[in-house]
Amino acid sequence: MSRTTKPGAAVLRRAVARNGRRLWAGTVLAGVYQLCAALVPVLIGVIVDRAVDTGDVGALLLWIGVLAATYLVLTVTYRFGARNLQRAIAREGHLLRVEVAAKILHPRGLRTDRRPGDLLTVSTTDAEYTSYVLDHIPRVTSALVAAAVSAITLLVISWPLGLIVLIATPIVLAVLNLTAPLIARRVADQQEQAGRATSLATDLVTGLRPLRGIGAQDAAAERYRAVSRLSLAATLRSSRTQNAYQGASTMLSTLLAGGIAIVAGWFALTGRITIGQFITVIGSAQFLIEPFGTLAIVPSWYATARASADRVAGVIGSGLVLPDGTAEPDEPACELRLTGVEHGPLSGLDLHVRPGEFVGVVAHRAADADALVRLLAVPDAYEGTILLSGVPLETVERDRARRLLHVEPHQADLFTGTLGSNIDLRADGGDHLPRALRAAAADQLAGLDTPVTERGTNLSGGQRQRVALARALLARPPLLVLHHPTSAVDAVTEQVIAGGIRALRHDDQARFGTVVITSSPALLAAADRVVVIADGAVTAEGSHAGLSATDEAYRRAVLR
């Protein structure tokens, strides 16, 4: 069994197993609740038959009392049943979310081809849908209970009637369910069109200034109108389908309940059943539609939960990119040596960064720089050697490797909080903080308690870049790799930063190593040595001044 089932089934089984107590308690209570709900129409019939029809006050009091007692049980079982189930669902959703998040954030890196957006869906929507399996079980159970009670009531009153109901109801529901895929398609289309209109509105308002700058508001409003009309058309299409279904379903279920009532009425007129039984039949037949409806729709719910569970299991079961490193190279002064590295566009790259050295790297192709940075952050799938203080980089214990060799990503990701919380990540910067801020030319930004909104969107690109640089400098890694750290910063500030890095990391005492991949003359001039990479390998090496004087290609690449 375990070999043939998909991983999603195991996730679902585990969800059921680890919420067992609440799930089964909730299911039993939900079953009792359904039983009570099914009893209400039966009791209406009984009260009319035994009390209203006879004028017997004692019977009235008795049966109203029974009705009240039924409601009491119904309310209590709903409250505690539903709470138990909801708790189980909320808990399972939480556990899955945390589990998926932990896997995605694993220091050794998740081996997956899913994009961040997909992973986000898995960790939120899919985790939630998977937990809904805990809702399906009690629903099926109580639908079965309700159907059984109603059916038995009907069969006891009159077996031909009971049979008619039990055969006709599923047929009607099956017919109605034939339209389910069409409705699902139309609704999905409607939601997609509505989503497009929403993103367009967001996009246009976000770009309002540039739009206004070219007087394109009318064109933009017209573009939105076109998408809005498409969305309206999709909504109307979906409404037609859904309401046609609604109409047909109302008609068929009324015909079914009415047909049963007519047959029951005929039986009553011919004396085969009593009036009370007649009313009970009507109520029960009406009531039966709901549990049968649940039973009909459950397979599609389960399919959704199962599909989500498969995706969750896919992430949880994914492998990790890097091996579990154990090596512990020398700490204070680090040295980096790449020899004959082949990876993506890199072909035979040699690069040596000595302890305390400030190396500028100019890459004629952006892809070479990207590959180099990627490789230093995640040393996977390459040929040649990358040695960190003499030890292959991928074998170094991950935490230590990243502490010794820090690769600052180019895109300058910030997190919600304040400028301070983004720069001084561990709130242990102390005296180093103002120095790092100064070196990154970030001391003139607003105060450190300035809020930073999601992903730093309230800062300009240049501000984000300086904040990220200050953060990297404050971390004081023995080896720091920066990737175009000043691409969104003006030339004056760039000059300040070049001097700042030099002063902070390469004064007489510090033995920090710094690698800056850049085309900024200011940064390159501040470096001890400049290495030029073209076509995946090092083609030139020297000082900025020397290369500027002799190498025409270099001059073109760095000239401002």
Next chain:
Amino acid sequence: MTGQILPIADGRRTRAWLGAELWQRKGSSAVTLAAGLLAAGASIIPAYALGLLVDRIRAGSEPGAILGVAVTIVAAAVAGGVATGVAGHLISRLGSRILADLREQTVATALRLPALVLDRAGRGDLLSRVSADIAAIGRAVSEFLPGMISALLLTTLSLIAMAGLDWRLGLAGALSVPLYVIGLRWYLPRAAPSYAAERVAIADRSQLFVEGMQGLATVHAYRLEDRHRADIETASARARDISMSVFGLYTRFVGRINRAELIGLGAVLVTGFLLVRSGQVTVGEVSAAALLFHRLFNPMAMLMATFDRAQDAGASLARLVGVLGMPVEQRDGAEPPPGRELALDDVSFAYGDGPPVLDGVSLRVAPGERVALVGSTGAGKTTAASLAAGILRPDRGRATVGGVAVTDLPASTVAIVSQETHVFAGPLADDLRLARPAATDDEVTAALARVGALTWARDLPAGLGTVVGDGGHALTAAQAQQLALARVVLLDPPVVVLDEATAEAGSAGARDLEQAAAAALEGRTALVVAHRLTQAAAADRVIVMEHGTIVESGPHADLVAAGGRYADLWAAWSARS
């Protein structure tokens, strides 16, 4: 930035707006209402007929007595089914059409809000209105409002029908209505803050997820995995706990709904019992009343459970109607200007009650001339540029093109490109066509070629059809700014203002962008706020601003030779590269 918020319509204005919308469509509103009543009425008939049948059974009628009842039930089922479908569609059609007009007007208004209003309110509020609020009403219209309206009609008609059997039966059933209301009034004020807290907790959670996943490289680089996971766990646990407590509240609300059902049903049965005893109604009529009332349980529960969502949709509506009432910028001059000279005449400007940012500034840019505006931060360069482009209106003085006030000219007379870039989501060519919707493919290509963007644009995965912007292929800041310049070329305005349009690309792309800007400006009257002085050096004339006034003006060489403020700036600039 967000000191003020955009207006929110009060209840009276929102209702008045809705009333006016319905009145405008009075024909289809009336038909919709009629269909809804027909559907509700048809669904009541079977219960009535069954009550009749009960009486016939008690009277010991012939089996043939079933025939009339049977025909009635079948006819009502068929008519009721058709009416339900038609009414449901008409209701959502009416709602969707009103919504479509509403969202289009809201977005059109939002796009034309004056720059000052928007700067003061911040863009966040407006963004949430055109996205979250519109989506909330959209969901309401397509998911639960039609159902609520049907349920309301059914409830009303059922109570009337019960009262029609005997007014006391109707009254007994109506006894449950205040109980439902009490339940709602108990629940809503307790639930609303919890739901709000739940939404905040869920938003916090997803924000942590988004940041963690999109910033994964940074999380790894700084070894923040454990901390991030712990944060996610905390946020997720908080959302879980709040949703559990909200749900506890909800189950108690359901208990109150059950109580209303029991008391209503009990009252109908006891009243029926008494009325039958005194011979005022028949057993069949009591049965019909009880069946009618039992049938209301589901629609009523639905009505109760969606009430808060309807309230939320109402709040969203008030926020949209609030935007609709805002004054918009009117730039409806249709006549092109008689000349191409750009002029600011003795212009002063202050933001709100603040100190003057510009004080008596006069400048003139001759047709086809390229003038650079330089000065330190806060000198008023951007404000002068915005006034020249008609985005701000001067407090005093005039901004004109060809002698006509800029704000009275068509918006396409003066284009302004600032350092704030935006790549509009969608195919690259569509982004450009915002400037001129009717542009041919050749014109789009030519505009890209002019600013030197055609090579990389053709190299994109699907060429000019590549989806760029949010969710599409990511462009660099320099590429985005080249697109902005290409839009200007396509628009072909006589006057262009560039406000540090080459700054955001950073040092790396600045040179290419300057060439692109020069190409885009060719043959146009141009005012260029320059933060790289190479641009000033290449201009026909340089104007230096300090503290809201013009301090120097003249060709680059003359100013450098004069040894004034500009000469200082130029010396500092030349020294560093």
